[in-house]
Amino acid sequence: MSGHSKWATTKHKKAVIDARRAKSWAKLIKNIEVAAKLGGADLQGNPTLFDAVLKAKKTSVPKDNIDRAIKRGAGIGGEAVEYTSIMYEGYGPNGVALMIECLTDNKNRAAAEVRTALSRNGGTLADPGSVAYNFERKGVIVVGSEGTTEDDVMMAALEAGAEEIEPHADGFEVITEASDLVAVRTALQEAGIDYNSADVEFVPNLKVEIDADTARKIFRIIDALEDSDDVQNVFSNFDLTAEVQAELENDEE
DSSP states (O other): OOHHHHHHHHHHTSOOOHHHHHHHHHHHHHHHHHHHHHHOSOTTTOHHHHHHHHHHHHTTOOHHHHHHHHHHHHTGGGOOOOOEEEEEEEEOGGGOEEEEEEEESOHHHHHHHHHHHHHTTTOEEOOTTTTGGGEEEEEEEEEEOTTOOHHHHHHHHHHTTOOEEEEETTEEEEEEEGGGHHHHHHHHHHTTOOOSEEEEEEEESSOEEOOHHHHHHHHHHHHHHHTSTTEEEEEEOEEOOHHHHHHHHHHTO
């Protein structure tokens, strides 16, 4: 499907090292804090927080860390968090577009780290709007394949307003309008279908097919960007054929 999901699938198959997991946990905690700040600490009354907590649990973030993040975000106990959301746009090799989503308490630091990660790895920062037009905000629900068929997912999701169901190696991606995300994931829950994550993401309208060498360069850029604590997500419009994916998987062996 879109670049963000291809990258997620490829990355998922790599060995997860402790440093990367710690970075992932920090970003998931930040999502929980922001969701609690915006909508309160009640999971049932705050669907964004519900999904942020679910995603953290699926990634084995300890319950105590999650509970503390909710309290910090909601301002319970005197602690408070203040993050600014910033979106940067960039290009990688072969005109591959990048949308770089940041949550930061220091805009100057975030800008410097994004610029450095791009320039040191063959990417460039783009003017605002020059990349964003190629993306739409969509709901993306990731469903595992264990115990679930495509027909089950389609029956529950399409009736609730899903636009598209895309099979991939580890299950399915359900694409919705951003405003329909909660309704569709609720329908999946009611149908007894477990899901791994439900997020609003930037999905490309036009994809760029790339070869393995370009993919390796793009992955280096994404790795460098994600090394920044301020970068929450990186979305892209690259597309990989099955042959290119197989070649990249051979790199990992």
